[in-house]
Amino acid sequence: MKVAIIFLLSALALLNLAGNTTAKVILRKANCDATIPGCPKNYNPVCGTDKFTYANECLLCFENRKRLNPVLIEKLGACENSRI
Template sequence: MKVASIFLLTALVLLSLSGSTRANFLERKAKCTSAVSGCPKIYNPVCGTDGVTYSNECVLCIENMKHKTPVLIQKSGPC
């Protein structure tokens, strides 16, 4: 019974950790609505799927358009 309890507790801990880690790394497409008129100079870094930290979402959009690349946002914040 003690072994089963330890196994169950370990399984629950691993499941809870895997869910929180996955939520931080859901890739998403950048919202490029303001990229046409120019990017704000607000530092709100995002980490691209290319491993580069962009100063904000708009800058990532501009780089995607300039280089014709499909870089997504891997996470908010620096890489």
């Protein structure tokens, strides 16, 4: 009985640790260079606070130029439930 309890507690601990694989939320402004007339075509996705995935930080900068309230970078990488 004690072995079964120890096994179950160990399994729960491992499952709990395995669930902590989400990306770190950073919430920062995009690093924008106003002198660049366009953006590179590299794919280095960022997730905005508007839940859109932007192909790179430069494209987020260009989108922010159209907005009154700028979108921040929520995390590096694609959004999990990205609205496209």
